[in-house]
Amino acid sequence: MITFQNITKAYNKNSIALENVSFKINPKEFVSIVGRSGSGKSTIVKLIIAEEKPTNGRIIFDSYEVNKLRFSQLPEYRRHIGTIFQDFRLLSGKTVFENIAFALEVEGRPQKEINEFVPQILNLVGLNDKMQSFPYELSGGEKQRVAIARAMINQPEVIVADEPTGNLDPFNTWEIVKLLMKLNEMGSVVILATHNKEVINTLGHRVITLDAGKVIRDEEHGRFILTN
Secondary structure, three states: OOEEEEEEEEEEOOOEEEEEEEEEEOOOOEEEEEEOOOOOOHHHHHHHHOOOOOOOOEEOOOOEHHHOHHHHHHHHHOOOOOEOOOOOOOOOOHHHHHHHHHHHOOOOOHHHHHHHHHHHHHHHOOHHHHHOOOOOOOOOOHHHHHHHHHHHHHOOOEEEEEOOOOOOOOOHHHHHHHHHHHHHHOOOOEEEEEEOHHHHHHHOOOOEEEOOOEEEEEOOOOOOOOOO
């Protein structure tokens, strides 16, 4: 599904974000990527969504060789991936409905299809009563559920979540984690980059641990373990 082959990402000779990183993520897996701040978690996310290119190595996503994608190929490639960020990245001037519909409008989907599909997605994330609300009227947990709904709208094979609970209280953290687990049960690969030890140790899924840009541990039923 997704393969990193000997990936190095260097911003300059004194700043190496990833060094010789290799792993493979299989269909329907739930994988957490953990490590201290600056360990390379967010760089892996950026490489998967082709926001950045590696300095060396290959990234394979199904039939795509991601590191060789041209700019014109990126929109098609990114339809296969739903991305969720810590800071939500919602459009402040659009309602909840419009934020989610926007992704379909860009693809030229008919309005009838949008009007049917968006409420279904909002119902799935428990926000069908917030359809006409604006982002400033929502709590942090509600904003992140909108972001998850938006990530789901194209029914992607992969959901990538970069510190999605970083700005949330414990209750909303678990509500978001349960949603990610539901998406995984529905068939999507979920890649969760986080430093939340309690979440990782409760999930009991595969954990890839990074330290200083290197994979130091890759366990099928892993825990958040960092030594000094």
